[in-house]
Amino acid sequence: MWLCAQTSLGRSAEAWPTAREAVDALLFRAGYNTAIVVAGTTLLGIAAGIVGVFGLLRKRALMADALAHATLPGIGLVFIIAAGLGVEGRSLPVLLTGAAATGVLGVLCVQWILRRTRLHEDAAIGIVLSVFFGVGVVLLSYIQTMKGGNQGGIKAFIYGQTAAMSLGDVALMAGLALAAVAAAGLLFKEFALVAFNDAFAKVGGWPVTLIDLLMMALVVLVTVAGLQAVGLILVVSMLIIPPVAARFWTDRLRTLVILAAIIGGLSGYFGSVVSSLFPRKPAGSVIVLTSGALFMLSMLMAPSRGVVAAAWRRGSQRFRIAGDHVVEAAYEAGGRLALADKERFGVARGWSGVFREMTLARLRAKGLLTRRAGEVALTDRGREEGARIHRNHRLWEQYLISHADVAPSHVDWSVDQVVHVLSEELVASLEAELAAKGVAISVNSDAAGVHPGVGGRA
Amino acid sequence: MTVAYHHKPVLWDVDYDAPANALVAIVGPNGAGKSTLIKACLDLVPRASGLVEFWGSPYRRVRGRVGYVPQRESVDWDFPVSALDVVCMGRYHKIGWCRPVSRAHKRAGMECLARVGMLPLADRQISQLSGGQQQRVFLARALAQEADLYFMDEPFAGVDAATERAIVEVLRELKRGGKTVICVHHDLQTVAEYFDHVMLINMRVVAAGPVGEVFTRENLHKTYGGRLTLLAEAAEAVARAGGGGG
Numbered sequence: 206m207w208l209c210a211q212t213s214l215g216r217s218a219e220a221w222p223t224a225r226e227a228v229d230a231l232l233f234r235a236g237y238n239t240a241i242v243v244a245g246t247t248l249l250g251i252a253a254g255i256v257g258v259f260g261l262l263r264k265r266a267l268m269a270d271a272l273a274h275a276t277l278p279g280i281g282l283v284f285i286i287a288a289g290l291g292v293e294g295r296s297l298p299v300l301l302t303g304a305a306a307t308g309v310l311g312v313l314c315v316q317w318i319l320r321r322t323r324l325h326e327d328a329a330i331g332i333v334l335s336v337f338f339g340v341g342v343v344l345l346s347y348i349q350t351m352k353g354g355n356q357g358g359i360k361a362f363i364y365g366q367t368a369a370m371s372l373g374d375v376a377l378m379a380g381l382a383l384a385a386v387a388a389a390g391l392l393f394k395e396f397a398l399v400a401f402n403d404a405f406a407k408v409g410g411w412p413v414t415l416i417d418l419l420m421m422a423l424v425v426l427v428t429v430a431g432l433q434a435v436g437l438i439l440v441v442s443m444l445i446i447p448p449v450a451a452r453f454w455t456d457r458l459r460t461l462v463i464l465a466a467i468i469g470g471l472s473g474y475f476g477s478v479v480s481s482l483f484p485r486k487p488a489g490s491v492i493v494l495t496s497g498a499l500f501m502l503s504m505l506m507a508p509s510r511g512v513v514a515a516a517w518r519r520g521s522q523r524f525r526i527a528g529d530h531v532v533e534a535a536y537e538a539g540g541r542l543a544l545a546d547k548e549r550f551g552v553a554r555g556w557s558g559v560f561r562e563m564t565l566a567r568l569r570a571k572g573l574l575t576r577r578a579g580e581v582a583l584t585d586r587g588r589e590e591g592a593r594i595h596r597n598h599r600l601w602e603q604y605l606i607s608h609a610d611v612a613p614s615h616v617d618w619s620v621d622q623v624v625h626v627l628s629e630e631l632v633a634s635l636e637a638e639l640a641a642k643g644v645a646i647s648v649n650s651d652a653a654g655v656h657p658g659v660g661g662r663a
Numbered sequence: 664m665t666v667a668y669h670h671k672p673v674l675w676d677v678d679y680d681a682p683a684n685a686l687v688a689i690v691g692p693n694g695a696g697k698s699t700l701i702k703a704c705l706d707l708v709p710r711a712s713g714l715v716e717f718w719g720s721p722y723r724r725v726r727g728r729v730g731y732v733p734q735r736e737s738v739d740w741d742f743p744v745s746a747l748d749v750v751c752m753g754r755y756h757k758i759g760w761c762r763p764v765s766r767a768h769k770r771a772g773m774e775c776l777a778r779v780g781m782l783p784l785a786d787r788q789i790s791q792l793s794g795g796q797q798q799r800v801f802l803a804r805a806l807a808q809e810a811d812l813y814f815m816d817e818p819f820a821g822v823d824a825a826t827e828r829a830i831v832e833v834l835r836e837l838k839r840g841g842k843t844v845i846c847v848h849h850d851l852q853t854v855a856e857y858f859d860h861v862m863l864i865n866m867r868v869v870a871a872g873p874v875g876e877v878f879t880r881e882n883l884h885k886t887y888g889g890r891l892t893l894l895a896e897a898a899e900a901v902a903r904a905g906g907g908g909g
Binding site: 262264391392393394395397398400401402404405406407408409410411452455456457458461 | 702705706707723726727729731733737738739742743744745748749752753755756758760761762763764788790804808814
């Protein structure tokens with residue numbers, strides 16, 4: 206890739222900015238131009254985050270990637286045609302028009318392939334994306350050999366370079382981004398309807414194809430607007446990463462859109478600030494790294510959908526079940542349980558020493574049992590708890606035997622998985638149902654130590 | 664009417680006139696074209712030939728009067744909306760383009776949720792509902808459409824007893840209100856109890872009419888037996904080929 210080689214060669218002599226310069230850039234004080242560029246890119250990030258939510262929910266996220274890559278031949282073609290006509294080819298609106306034209310053509314190609322062949326979307330996107338990009342690279346290499354072809358500006362479209370943007374460029378980018386935000390706000394309800402259930406929308410008389418086209422038009426707007434700042438390779442990340450990161454935090458569409466806008470805005474902001482401090486650093490990569498970091502944070506830390514929260518829930522569930530086993534075993538053993546008692550403390554056979562100690566420590570902290578040398582003894586509260594677990598256990602066993610036709614010998618293993626998650630309502634309805642069937646529930650209230658399970662049937 | 668996928672007809676020569684103010688079941692084996700029939704009526708799949716009319720008009724003229732309950736599996740339930748949000752989607756055509764859902768429409772949505780016994784779960788995200796509850800949300804959304812004719816695609820599929828009761832209650836209420844419901848149904852045992860009319864199909868209409876006249880052993884055998892006969896023939900052919908070769 207000659208493009209990579211060239212861009213990385215150019216930046217050996219770049220000095221680090223001072224802390225003061227960094228703060229100035231962050232606070233919009235690094236000169237009028239920089240401030241405008243930062244504001245424009247932030248707005249672009251916001252627009253991309255919002256539009257991206259609908260693209261993602263419509264499951265069209267990768268279509269935007271095909272679109273972005275397919276803009277390159279458009280840029281090249283327009284440049285060549287303009288140069289041939291003797292017009293200044295680097296006029297941004299002209300270049301972006303060309304970009305949008307081939308970008309849309311790329312999307313149409315994907316849809317045509319999907320309709321006419323048995324190929325799946327991933328394959329169709331892969332083909333269109335690479336072929337269009339390949340054509341673009343060929344055109345660029347031709348431009349490079351042209352006389353007076355100032356291809357330096359063209360290359361910025363691939364990796365993005367906010368620092369090189371003129372005020373007019375920024376105004377155009379911000380205008381497109383604003384238009385996309387406004388349209389997404391107006392069509393919020395329509396986009397949600399089509400993304401959730403297009404067949405229902407169609408039956409209700411909504412022009413689904415038109416709404417899809419409008420959604421795609423917004424993607425085109427954001428993509429084309431972001432070409433110069435972010436570059437066509439990475440612009441799709443602005444449409445995908447913020448919504449996906451935001452999805453970890455909320456189950457509400459409105460909140461999702463707002464969070465995606467914030468994450469997208471922050472990424473655009475940091476990306477352009479860093480790009481202004483290191484004038485030749487591609488802003489696109491910094492924007493992606495920022496949103497990528499926010500994504501990692503969301504994935505790990507989000508309260509209910511996050512990885513850490515899920516692991517925590519699984520872990521505490523394991524401890525709770527283990528604790529239930531110990532309390533029940535101690536209850537059935539008459540309140541005391543020797544840790545060496547292989548028969549009654551058999552549940553602990555597979556446990557590691559650390560896990561056993563932590564389980565017992567947790568029960569002690571909850572005041573359910575006390576511990577003396579080699580044995581544990583239930584407190585009064587521990588006995589109550591043991592009785593409750595024991596009863597649920599028997600109830601569920603009886604239910605499985607009498608209602609679900611589970612053979613008595615097979616009951617215990619399926620019991621263990623369910624009995625620890627029974628809610629009080631469920632226990633009540635179990636009791637009612639068993640009583641209605643006339644099944645007597647025998648629960649050993651004196652806990653004689655016989656495992657009553659099946660033998661308890663009347 | 665004939666419907667074809669990729670030039671292969673899946674539904675032949677359906678000629679049926681649904682009675683007004685009735686509960687109609689569409690019954691037939693898997694692959695008989697039950698869902699396809701509904702979708703073809705609603706212009707969701709193209710028809711190879713034929714004409715569907717509602718009260719004498721083509722479908723696009725009467726959209727506001729037709730409600731739809733799609734199959735539950737047809738959507739992604741991890742979508743970030745609440746039960747009430749989904750029900751309000753049934754009122755979007757009344758709200759119109761680019762305008763937000765007003766309080767009055769939300770109230771109407773809540774009433775529809777109440778009619779299917781889902782009021783306490785209005786704020787719940789839809790992935791946190793059970794299958795039966797999700798089905799009731801879809802039903803409530805159709806109610807919110809305030810239509811005169813409802814198409815329902817397998818509303819009883821895989822639901823719990825409470826949901827089944829709630830749906831039956833709603834169907835009867837709709838009938839009392841003068842509405843018509845056309846329902847793809849898979850449970851032969853409840854056809855006579857829940858529906859007035861039945862349409863037995865297996866790639867073509869085997870029989871259609873009032874349940875008492877049409878829902879007979881013979882007609883069921885014709886509907887479900889055809890496939891068996893075909894299978895039996897295929898099995899014979901396989902056996903013959905195997906016998907010749909071995």
